[in-house]
Structures are given as structure tokens and as C-alpha cells.
């Protein structure tokens with residue numbers, strides 16, 4: 001499951017969250033929704049730094065480790 005990292009424009013808090021399609025991320029500090037989406041390195045599985053996971057919608061391809069589990 002992809003993990004997204006955000007930075008809140010209101011309080012500059014950075015946090016990571018799991019997002020399902022349709023979910024809206026909110027800041028855990030101020031509940032703000034004015035967030036800047038960051039590229040999270042945590043969403044990339046081990047051994048494949050070139051996978052698009054975390055930066056784009058990821059298909060359930062076997063080569064992609066982010067959909068396992």
C-alpha cells in the first residue's frame with residue numbers, strides 16, 4: 001500500500017499517511033487540508049529504486065513491491 005508524505009502549508013508539519021482512493025489527507029497537527037504532496041521514499045520497496053511507487057498510481061504488477069501484502 002502506498003504511503004504518501006505531505007507537508008502542511010499552514011503549520012509546516014510533515015507527516016506520512018496511507019491514502020485509499022477517494023480519501024482526503026488532513027494535517028494531524030492543525031487538521032488543515034492545504035497540503036503539499038511530497039515524494040516518499042518509504043513507499044519504494046527494497047532493491048528497486050526505479051519503481052514509480054509513491055509518485056504515481058501503481059498498477060499491481062509483480063515487479064512492483066508496493067502492492068504486496
Ligand SMILES: [Zn+2]
Pocket residue numbers: 008009010011012013027028029030031032
Ligand atoms: Zn498543519
